[in-house]
Amino acid sequence: MNKTLKIAFTNQSISSFLAYLGYRVSSTRKRLKVVQEFEVYLNSQFTFAELAAFHESIESWWAGNSKYLAINSHEIAGLSIRLYKSEFTLKNEKLTAIGESLASVYLRQRDTLSAALKTIKLGNLTNSNFQVLLKAAQHVKAGNNLGIKIVDKQRGTSASGESSVSLRDFLYGEYVETKRYENPKTVMVKVDIISRHFGHLLDSPIGNINADLVRQWMKSKERKLTKRQLAAGDSLWTLSPSTMKEGICTFRACIQLAKEKGLIKDHDLYSLPRIRVDNQVIRYLSDHEELRLYAAINQRNSLKHEQRARTIEHRILRRLETPAHLESCHFVDHVSPFIILFKETGIRPGTLFNSKWSDVDLDSKFFRIRKSIDKRGISNVIPLNSLALETLKEWRKHGIHNESASYFKTRMDAWLFPSPANPELQLTTIKKSWDMIIKEAKIENFRLYDLRHDFASKVMMQTGNIYMVSQLLNHQQIETTKRYAHLMDSSRFEAVNTLDKSRQVGALPDFLK
Template sequence: MRAKLTTLSARNFEPADQAYEIVDTELKGFLMRVQPTGLKTFYYSYRNSDGRRKRIKIGPLGPSLTLAQARDKATSMAGKVADGTDVQADKVEGRQRAKETLKGTLGRFLEEQYQPWALANHKSGQNTINIVKASFPDLLTLPMSQIQLKRMERWRTEKMQQDRKATYVNRCVNALRGVITKAVEWEVLEEHPLKRLKNLKVDEGRKARYLSSDEEFRMLAALKERDDELKKARTRGNEHRAERGYPLLPDISHLAYADRMTPMVTLSLKTGMRRGEQFDLMWSEVDLINNVITVNGATAKSSKTRHIPLSPSAREVLGKWRGQCGLNEARVFPADDGGRLDNVKSSWTTILKKAGITQFRWHDMRHDFASKLVMRGVPLNTVRELCGHASLNTTLRYAHLAPDHKADAVALIG
């Protein structure tokens, strides 16, 4: 049977006495097989380079696989076939390699099987690997079949007794869960040993940390004071060098900023950019004429490109910073060696101490940006777009800051 597979039609196809197939008319090779039991399974059918007809199982229709997801996977397979890849043979070969690897331990599986795939397919792949290795060192020497639910429940209990936050515990467990999920998908494990393990409950309505007016004033003052101190220190250092005949370091007394920290902090407060997005930001993505920054999807956490207008203060700071950077500099905030910056912890700690601000992380500047937009009446969906949140649920944590929205709602019922 040939028909266009849609969410509605896929759900409405009824089982018959014998299994039958519906071949999609929109994507060549994409089909759904309906068993007499009612099970509906998606496949992708193709011809390899030898002209032999093959098919590869995508998975059964259900909560974990929608029609749209199955179609996306089939489309990806079609692209590989067009490039000359025999996807079925590739899957069998990969499965066999994974099985051989799993004769060893979780550590070997991570290094030899999961890591190459994760680094090629996920921006956070290395982070996941690091979390698993740091959080579960005792599991690395165990076969994955021995990672059981009871063991993980005991690990969680120990961490909670150590006063670790539920968000931290969930993050660690979910990293391990993701690794095991790939083993199940590659059919090297028959079932997921942690499938019944639910995340610890987290208060999603917790208060977002943002700066008060006084704290923001102290932050900006601390940045100015720090710039002045660094410039004076450079001048004193050069005087010392001159007296001893040493080569002088570049004079920074006439520059707007002593280093990258004031522009970076200002940009964080006024655009809500993530720290990693700033580390990856290129001057080609900064439009000082139209006052907009483009966060490239290739470096964004959500993998989606977004455009952030520059406020007057952010435009002024970036303009001055551009003026003192070399015109041949590609990165907006390069490391001292010209490469990608990866750490500002020491400087950030010094700034917070100088400003007298406590319990405020770098990422909280992003919360500050979102919170103050909401408090000024900006619609939540606009805040979501500016921050690059993948889901509106993430933005809803700031909803309580909207001016009088709850009072107005209750007033409607008199």
């Protein structure tokens, strides 16, 4: 990350800079007039080495290797803006902010009393408050209390201590910035959940949000039930209970963060009723279903090999470029190895999608889960059984890994499951292929994620060790693993079987006599 490059901060220069960033990160590289003018400005102000280092920092930022891209002010010493990749999207070769915030503005200066360097966040940069932030920086540097008042106003703190900042500004500003460090993988997922369920509150001041507003939202999701439906225990909501619970918990955590940041004094969202979710139903494969699943996987793989052979023969006859031969690898694509590895390790699909070859130790036979890619932010080491180990060894022979490695410094930095469309990126889904396989295997009511339940259930039945299963599944709490506890309790079966042993001769219905 390069922090030495300085430019003149104006509304026009920031706009030109964002256009230049879009040009640098875009694959088409369209040279617009504003880009050409800004490029001329950069060439006149900086050396070739400085610009080369800066361009390298842009590429690192857009690749996700840097937390932010920082640019310093030419006029005010210590004033800088920080741009975060997650706050932008690239559409039609144009870098566009997702929310109203373009960047975060910081002022770094030395305290006159303690002589310590302090960094003050002045606020979030938008298209309308640039001059206000510059004025605040000048007053703060001059030691004027007016500067602190301006900063407080930008943060939205009123005289009563309640925040006048809108939920939208907080959500795409401080919330994203804070949660990014906890788990960058899930931060935008949480933002989408809040925006989807509570979009009608985004423009409300965060200090005005209370439990009554959430109860009104819950009321809008209720459905009318008959007495028969009530007796049967049908859901009260138009959404699934798990979706309702996810929305309320995520929203409550967002408001709680606003309290921790000092934007509001308190909130009453913990007074909301708890929604019970019945997630105790465990689906795992029977012996016959497992045989049919592997038969479908093998059949698909064989058909894909035959199709590839015909394609190669067809293109050779027409003197066209042919795809690579796969004689050295049993797997024709990523689908079979992904399903087998998921079934034999129980590692979450999202974690497998984001794993790299450096996470696999074939010699020591283990799979390392990095904290940064785990759903709960927990690192772990999962042992590999013989099937999982041999699957990985065979999958590594596939030619796609040579293509993927060409985009990285070393082969070990490449994705474990590269995207077939673009090996520089990781795989994101196998849903369509899975649906076809499960249909061919004639297995009903079985999702891809149920393979994780299959792994946990069978380990539980074989070992009876709930704590071992909890560690293998990377659960934060043992309570989550207790859904599998019934699979290890053989004493209950033995208890009811004693009734058969003690039954009197002839005390049976006619069809059993």
